Amino acid sequence: MEMNSVTISFEDLNSTPTTTPTLIFPKLEPIDEITPQFTNPNSNFSVNATSSQTLSSNVLENGGVDSEYNRISELFRAAFAQRNGDVEAFDDPDCRAIVPVSNDSQVSDIVIARRKYEKRSSELVRVTDLKPEDDRYFRDLVRKTRMLYDSLRVLAILEDEINQQHLGGPTKLTRSRGDLKASQMMREHGLWLNRDKRTVGAIPGVIVGDLFLYRMELCVVGLHGTPQAGIDYLPANRSSNGEPIATSVIASGGYEDDEDAGDVIIYTGQGGQDKNSRQVVHQKLEGGNLALERSMHYGIEVRVIRGFKYAGSSSGKVYVYDGLYRITESWFDVGKSGFGVYKYKLVRIENQPDMGSAVLRFAESLRTRPLEVRPMGYISLDISRKKENVPVFLFNDIDNDRDPICYDYLLKTVFPPYVYQHVGNGSGCQCTDGCGSNCFCTMKNGGHFAYDMNGVLLRGKPVIFECGPHCSCPLTCRNRVSQKGVKNRFEVFRSRETGWGVRSLDLIVAGSFICEYTGVVLTQEQAQIFTMNGDSLIYPSHFAERWVEWGDLSQIDSNYVRPAYPSIPPLDFAMDVSRMRNLACYMSHSSSSNVLVQPVLYDHNNVSFPHLMLFAMENIPPLRELSIDYGMPDDSTAKLAICS
DNA sequence: GGTTAATCAGGATT
DNA sequence: CAATCCTGATTAAC
Numbered sequence: 001m002e003m004n005s006v007t008i009s010f011e012d013l014n015s016t017p018t019t020t021p022t023l024i025f026p027k028l029e030p031i032d033e034i035t036p037q038f039t040n041p042n043s044n045f046s047v048n049a050t051s052s053q054t055l056s057s058n059v060l061e062n063g064g065v066d067s068e069y070n071r072i073s074e075l076f077r078a079a080f081a082q083r084n085g086d087v088e089a090f091d092d093p094d095c096r097a098i099v100p101v102s103n104d105s106q107v108s109d110i111v112i113a114r115r116k117y118e119k120r121s122s123e124l125v126r127v128t129d130l131k132p133e134d135d136r137y138f139r140d141l142v143r144k145t146r147m148l149y150d151s152l153r154v155l156a157i158l159e160d161e162i163n164q165q166h167l168g169g170p171t172k173l174t175r176s177r178g179d180l181k182a183s184q185m186m187r188e189h190g191l192w193l194n195r196d197k198r199t200v201g202a203i204p205g206v207i208v209g210d211l212f213l214y215r216m217e218l219c220v221v222g223l224h225g226t227p228q229a230g231i232d233y234l235p236a237n238r239s240s241n242g243e244p245i246a247t248s249v250i251a252s253g254g255y256e257d258d259e260d261a262g263d264v265i266i267y268t269g270q271g272g273q274d275k276n277s278r279q280v281v282h283q284k285l286e287g288g289n290l291a292l293e294r295s296m297h298y299g300i301e302v303r304v305i306r307g308f309k310y311a312g313s314s315s316g317k318v319y320v321y322d323g324l325y326r327i328t329e330s331w332f333d334v335g336k337s338g339f340g341v342y343k344y345k346l347v348r349i350e351n352q353p354d355m356g357s358a359v360l361r362f363a364e365s366l367r368t369r370p371l372e373v374r375p376m377g378y379i380s381l382d383i384s385r386k387k388e389n390v391p392v393f394l395f396n397d398i399d400n401d402r403d404p405i406c407y408d409y410l411l412k413t414v415f416p417p418y419v420y421q422h423v424g425n426g427s428g429c430q431c432t433d434g435c436g437s438n439c440f441c442t443m444k445n446g447g448h449f450a451y452d453m454n455g456v457l458l459r460g461k462p463v464i465f466e467c468g469p470h471c472s473c474p475l476t477c478r479n480r481v482s483q484k485g486v487k488n489r490f491e492v493f494r495s496r497e498t499g500w501g502v503r504s505l506d507l508i509v510a511g512s513f514i515c516e517y518t519g520v521v522l523t524q525e526q527a528q529i530f531t532m533n534g535d536s537l538i539y540p541s542h543f544a545e546r547w548v549e550w551g552d553l554s555q556i557d558s559n560y561v562r563p564a565y566p567s568i569p570p571l572d573f574a575m576d577v578s579r580m581r582n583l584a585c586y587m588s589h590s591s592s593s594n595v596l597v598q599p600v601l602y603d604h605n606n607v608s609f610p611h612l613m614l615f616a617m618e619n620i621p622p623l624r625e626l627s628i629d630y631g632m633p634d635d636s637t638a639k640l641a642i643c644s
Numbered sequence: 645g646g647t648t649a650a651t652c653a654g655g656a657t658t
Numbered sequence: 659c660a661a662t663c664c665t666g667a668t669t670a671a672c
Contacts, residue, residue: 120658175666180655215664216656227656230663235658254663270662276651277663287661307663315665 008124008200008300075557076159079185117187118195120225122238124245125197127204138205140592142221143618144549145186145193149220150510151459151551152182154452161453179214186220189556194222198234200247201301201324209356211507211619212305212319215250223321224248224305231270231288233295244291245300246327249346250319252307255279257335257343262358265304265325267292268335269342279337289342296327301349306357310507318507320356320621324349356621363505363622367489383492384409384582389485392583393505396494404492404500410518410580411485412611419521419606427605428471435479441467442479446565455481456511457615460547460598461563464613468602482613483602486515490583498588501625508620511550514595517584517612517628519575527574537574540612544629546596550617568599568607584614590627594618597628 130138160176186192194203203223218224225232225248233246251258254277255268269289272281283289295302301324310318325346335341348355365373370381370393377397384392387409394404429440437447444465452458455478467479475484488506495501508514519538522530530537554560577585587595596617599610620626 177655177665179665183656219657226658226662228662228664229658250663252663258663268663273663317665 004129005125005127005197005199008126073159073163075553076156076181076185079188120195121197122234122240123197124200124234124240126200127202130204134204136592139207140205142193142203142205143592144555145191145221146217146618147510147549148191148553148555149182149186149217151553152185152556153178153214154456154458154511156181158449158452158458179216183216183220185556191555192220192222198247200245201303203303206321208321208323208353209359209621209624210321211356211621212321213315213317213509213619215319218250218305218319223303224250229270229288230254231292233288233291236290243294244287245298246288246291246295246302247300248303248305249292250305250307252317252319254307255341256337257333257341260306262355263348265346267344267346269344272339272341279335279339279341282340283342285332285342292327292342292344293330296330296344299326301326302346304346304348308357308360310360318360320360322348322355322357323352359621359623360507366491367505380405384411387411388582390487390489392486393489393491394493395491398494398496401494401500404586408580410520410577410582413516413518413575414520414580415604415606415609416521416523419609420604423470423604428468429473431467431471431473431477435467435471435473435477439467439473439479441465441471444566446563449478451478451481453478454509455513456509457481457513457550457598458511459551459563460549460596461566462568463566463599463601463607463610465566466600466602480602482513482516482598482600482611482615486583487513490515492583492586495625498625500586502583502587503623503625504620505622507622508616510616510619512616514614514616514626515582515584517575517597517614518580518582519577519585520580521609522574522576524572530574530576535576535578537576539574540571540597542631543597543612544591544593544631546593546617546629547598550596550598550615566607568610571599571608571610573609584628587614587626587628589630589632591629591633593627593629594620594624595626595628 156178157176160178183192193205199222203221206221206223212218212221212223215224215227219227230250230252231246232248233244236242236244239245249267251260251265251267255273256279257266257268259266269283269292270287271289272279272283274280285293292302304322304325306320306322308318308320309316325348327344328347329345331343333341333343362373370378374395374397377395378393379396379402380394382388382391383394383404388411392409394402396402429435429442431439435442442449445461448458450458450461450464450466457464465479466481466483467473467477468483471477473479488504488508490502490504492500492502504514517538522537527537548562552560552562554562594617595614598613598615600613601607601610614628
């Protein structure tokens, strides 16, 4: 895997754009191969194979029951003990990256040894000419990084929650900052991306429209390096010519003098505010303000991330990557407060994908008044005919195909009657006040929750047991998620590239439930007859087991074991979708899909016939196409034949 | 009385 | 060390 990048020198920037770059790094190593340099090969903190073996087998022996949380708990404890210089932590075989090896010759070794983490690089670089395979590689790397971040974030909160219960004390005043803990752990393991170069322009693997729920996540992927400041820049004292250079800005309404017209932003410089964000003194041309001015002077583009109020996320905010802008003007102005502020006119560079923030707003309007916004193209405003909680739109504005309207809408998978034979009273849990760790269903899941309190899937597994109709717990039980049907507004739509496809009008938060993949389950004999008739069937065993990637902590935990519990036999049934189906049937295939298939049981206990539940593998922006990994080679023409 | 704004506290990075 | 377009919860204000 190669990544071309050009080191930016100021001579180049001053000369004509066609000048050949002076320095080229044709063999820049991919990020995950660079990270090992953070490990000191001479240190005696080597991974202790014996102890990790013992732990792993331990986890396996008791089926992961209750040791799982202890282990994760230990993981966090060790990580933070290490951070605080606790002696205990040095016994941890995982205790890597204590003294990062520096490649920055400007600073003395003594300072490096004392510093906890390596400083960000001061080398300005622009990534160019990525081949499609490079794109895929970096996209995958970013996605894996973000999945790990999310897992750690949710687990940190859960961990805190459980500790609170153990202590039995009063509910804590402030909930723990999972976003910060996750980023710290990843940093300690050298898993932050794009720290070895300061990238100007696009970040490999991040595309316009990508959504982030936390500022820290922007730091982890390297899109924006500062956790609070709105302007990220290479400081003057680290710049090769002594001038600061801005690389990215965040516009989230923090300054009253901002004016945002989408393609053009009047961005206010930083500084001059008190702690309540009121402008109380004049701004100065320093720091980020000077950096923006210098970036304008050299014609250097900046990444723009917009912060939005969005009810769907827990923090009530969402960050959207909106692409690259050029700074065309800057001036000193008197702000609304009466104090002087610096202003910058940012103009969006042309020929980029639609702005994520504009798509968000457009999708919002589609939800509330679809026919007003898009008068043509709707075939149906609910193909489920009120069977789903939320209407499912059918939209086609490119040809006359109306196929999906011809099928009956199947809300839930139909299993053969014998699957339900041994189901009855007593097969569920008896909990009446919240299904906790003693819940029968929780035990079946290996002793821990399958979902967090927002219904986010915590860890993919061979099968998940939800509470069901034979449990005593109420419908509001935390262990009932996928059985309750779709929550987001979906649209089945026609596209030139993938035929029929599915997209959402809402933001789908990573790990949240999307819908079931429904069909009529056939017995072996029935399936044979169908196959002889030439009808195509869905074979659940063909789906790639992408759930193994969800909640995978192996990158930060050498003791991590892939969940093999509860073990289930291979899925050995077929589903007919030739007459009845639901929206899942229209999802396209991709080998780097944004949706995973998680088997779930709730209304019966036959592990051979789980419901196939679909969950989001990443934050899926509104109107972005959903895709499942059908386990086929990646070829856009190889879409599932029956539903195209 | 419920939503929204101001405020406080706790933090990470540069 | 202080400054920074953060989060999460509490309190004040409509």
